[in-house]
Amino acid sequence: MSQSPSLDPSHRLRVVDLSEADLLARLFPRLPVPEGVLLGPGDDAAILAAPDGRTVISIDTLVEDHDFRLERPNGHRTTGYDVGWKCAAQNLSDINAMGGRATSLVVSLTLPPTTPVGWVEAFADGLTAAIRELGAAGCGVVGGDLGAGAQLVVTAAVTGTLDGREAVLRSGAKAGHTVAVTGTPGRAAAGLALLEDKRLLEDGRPSRDFGAVGEELVAAQLRPRPPLALGPAAAVAGASAMLDISDGLIRDAGRIATASGVGLDLDPEALRQYAAPLEEAAALLGVDAMEWVLGGGEDHGLLATFPQGALLPDGFTAVGSVVPGEPLVTLASQAAALRGWDHFAH
Amino acid sequence: MSQSPSLDPSHRLRVVDLSEADLLARLFPRLPVPEGVLLGPGDDAAILAAPDGRTVISIDTLVEDHDFRLERPNGHRTTGYDVGWKCAAQNLSDINAMGGRATSLVVSLTLPPTTPVGWVEAFADGLTAAIRELGAAGCGVVGGDLGAGAQLVVTAAVTGTLDGREAVLRSGAKAGHTVAVTGTPGRAAAGLALLEDKRLLEDGRPSRDFGAVGEELVAAQLRPRPPLALGPAAAVAGASAMLDISDGLIRDAGRIATASGVGLDLDPEALRQYAAPLEEAAALLGVDAMEWVLGGGEDHGLLATFPQGALLPDGFTAVGSVVPGEPLVTLASQAAALRGWDHFAH
Structure with a gap:
């Protein structure tokens, strides 16, 4: 079912033209290598280091036509790069809001079978760029899930470390602060x-x-x-x-x-x-x-x-x-x- | 926009009739209380204990019409309870496959606005039942995300502990085993x-x-x-x-x-x-x-x-x-x- 990439550049290839393994093989080289991880992608689960005995965790989802629009009535196109960036940014922000530092992402992509492979590659590039440019050094993608669906849905769970500090919660504000x-x-x-x-x-x-x-x-x-x-x-x-x-x-x-x-x-x-x-x-x-x-x-x-x-x-x-x-x-x-x-x- | 629940029982209420906060308030009492968690739901992120300095993590998604069908041509209906059970089971299984024990789930639900509130409540019940009946004592839901979409998409990330043991990877098989x-x-x-x-x-x-x-x-x-x-x-x-x-x-x-x-x-x-x-x-x-x-x-x-x-x-x-x-x-x-x-x- 696959076609030769040399005859069919990735912007024309659709995800349905590739096996799951082939699509993953295209994505992984584009993703940031996680640091300080005990076991990265490739097994049933990844293993993160938690040197201070705690792991901070959150999850966020972006849905096509609700959280982003691939194409707006005025012609503006939201790219895969934009969606990848935003996916990383909003998850990294949740760890930041606790006073922590993000250590890893696991990412689940639900893709219509006709999604261009190039869109998914751009998604990976945007995710990687956000992690690097926003300063989340060492944070990488340690696992994920790929599946088909009627619309694009992108979910990431993010983990972080407090580096030995106390977390800052929503509940500590006092009169006079x-x-x-x-x-x-x-x-x-x-x-x-x-x-x-x-x-x-x-x-x-x-x-x-x-x-x-x-x-x-x-x-x-x-x-x-x-x-x-x-x-x-x-x-x-x-x-x-x-x-x-x-x-x-x-x-x-x-x-x-x-x-x-x-x-x-x-x-x-x-x-x-x-x-x-x-x-x-x-x-x-x-x-x-x-x-x-x-x-x-x-x-x-x-x-x-x-x-x-x-x-x-x-x-x-x-x-x-x-x-x-x-x-x-x-x-x-x-x-x-x-x-x-x-x-x-x- | 909300309607009185007394006039409108939950099996007729749709998620669009409730605020996000109201829907969460209906779900949380149905979910298992996590044990050994340092900070549960309600902040930007949760905080898990990692007594042996490691956290195992994986993510899995179920998509309507791909991983389950609400109604099949022969009339069979997959319930919210079934989908909640399967969501928990397949995630817990990924930790089991490493030789670990699941400690928490974060769950993201993408729901068509017309989804009956009763379906989402049944989802929570099925998730809870699977955690209890499969023997994942202490594992609870520590966070989540709710959003609207064209079809039901359910993603959970699961964390676990190895309780001080080495993980069992895919890579250790040797001739003669x-x-x-x-x-x-x-x-x-x-x-x-x-x-x-x-x-x-x-x-x-x-x-x-x-x-x-x-x-x-x-x-x-x-x-x-x-x-x-x-x-x-x-x-x-x-x-x-x-x-x-x-x-x-x-x-x-x-x-x-x-x-x-x-x-x-x-x-x-x-x-x-x-x-x-x-x-x-x-x-x-x-x-x-x-x-x-x-x-x-x-x-x-x-x-x-x-x-x-x-x-x-x-x-x-x-x-x-x-x-x-x-x-x-x-x-x-x-x-x-x-x-x-x-x-x-x-």
């Missing part, structure tokens, strides 16, 4: 709005109306850059609570509030700096940039709380404070409407 | 053939033609029972190579042959005992029962090799021997045609 963020809240949401807008050019790149700023916003959506050095830095600095902003600042702040049994009061003035670089795109689309800042997820920056007087690590910006009382999120002491992403009810 | 199996090779494949047969009754149960034997075969396919005590027992007994029979005896034997650089010669006479209980179904369907024994996967029994003179643990049966030479599988020294499951090329 400082609320701080890293990264670029709202940027990925603005990028998504641009991607969904009809004014994108046919080739899927932002039109001149959006310019270089538009490209940056789109990149934040397609290839988020979680600040992997800052999770451990926050842990070392004594962060009392932390998570990654994946579903929107207000919604994620609410999770710390609930887990910690405190209120989080955010300062709209401090947050306005994040809206400023989005104003141009917001004006073009006729929306309020602050809505992206407050409700947009997927940037995978960190939201953390620090005890009074703690020195915030470089990269964190104070944007509010923890207050006693109901576990609610307020903006300058006013109730904040719940915004952000819910997978089913929206 | 004994080849042994556990479980019921061919039974799940026979069950699948019955499930796909038109002679099933309308309500999806095997007709009287198939009788009690038919029900057993169908159960082997829908709710496989990997022998979780036997992986560690084989490790203690000195097994030199091991894997779980998931894609077919010949195909999986070939994996040990390739990894170990040896031949595996299987004894057809010894294997015939596994065909005997399948003969009645085979005769009804007009097929050769030995084809199910040699090519059928999904029973999740173990295939292992043991050094000469090693006492096989109770539950293992000698079915051949490791021979020098090319890494091939033979049947009474005759070349065996490759059988079994390949996800794309079949």
Whole structure:
């Protein structure tokens, strides 16, 4: 059933043209070699080292037409590279949010039989690039699963180490602590709005109306850059609570509030700096940039709380404070409407 | 958007009627509480104990219409309970095949928005039942991900511990070693053939033609029972190579042959005992029962090799021997045609 690769370049080959073993043989050389692993891919399971006697673990899935679109009505194409990047980035971010360092990924790919082999190879390349460029040195793919399905579904489980430190949970915020963020809240949401807008050019790149700023916003959506050095830095600095902003600042702040049994009061003035670089795109689309800042997820920056007087690590910006009382999120002491992403009810 | 559960019982509620938080709140009480876990569900990641400094990990996916069918043309319905059971069983089996003991699962569910909430609850119940009934005491669900998609896709990553022992890899078989199996090779494949047969009754149960034997075969396919005590027992007994029979005896034997650089010669006479209980179904369907024994996967029994003179643990049966030479599988020294499951090329 296989065809000669020399007659049929990989961008035309479909996964149905290859055996599972042949497809794996094409993918493995593209994936980062895991370090500090006791047994890598090729057996029924892999074996990870856990020098401090603990393993951190999380799982995340991306689904075609829900978490990404291969092709949008305006012609923009999300590449395999983009999906591989995002798959790695959002998983690495979950370990970062605990104050840990990612050590391995296991990856399951559900592929329509007509999926071009080149798409899957690009997926592997994007995954590898994210691991390297985001600074997850030593983290590699130690196992996986391949199967057929009606749409592309990409799941990765990620493991990490705390390197002997305590984890930073969502539940440790106390009244009087400082609320701080890293990264670029709202940027990925603005990028998504641009991607969904009809004014994108046919080739899927932002039109001149959006310019270089538009490209940056789109990149934040397609290839988020979680600040992997800052999770451990926050842990070392004594962060009392932390998570990654994946579903929107207000919604994620609410999770710390609930887990910690405190209120989080955010300062709209401090947050306005994040809206400023989005104003141009917001004006073009006729929306309020602050809505992206407050409700947009997927940037995978960190939201953390620090005890009074703690020195915030470089990269964190104070944007509010923890207050006693109901576990609610307020903006300058006013109730904040719940915004952000819910997978089913929206 | 939610409706009152009192007006709308869960078998009519669809996942789109609930928020993600509400759906999780319905699932968690049904899932087994993990033991020996340092941090369970509810944060960005969970934290597992790894007392011997190692964590075993694997990942497996089940896809609607590829790995299971909600409804077959003959009327048989695969329940959420069945899919939950199988999801747990096949993942637990991967740890068993290393000689380890499963400690946790992280589970990602991709659900069409119209999926009945009752289906997802049954999934959780089946997962829990498999963990308990198969003897994976202490193993629990420590995290997960929920999302929407066009078809049901269920992925679990499983972790395990080796309890201080060495893992049993695929690569340790040496000429002269004994080849042994556990479980019921061919039974799940026979069950699948019955499930796909038109002679099933309308309500999806095997007709009287198939009788009690038919029900057993169908159960082997829908709710496989990997022998979780036997992986560690084989490790203690000195097994030199091991894997779980998931894609077919010949195909999986070939994996040990390739990894170990040896031949595996299987004894057809010894294997015939596994065909005997399948003969009645085979005769009804007009097929050769030995084809199910040699090519059928999904029973999740173990295939292992043991050094000469090693006492096989109770539950293992000698079915051949490791021979020098090319890494091939033979049947009474005759070349065996490759059988079994390949996800794309079949």
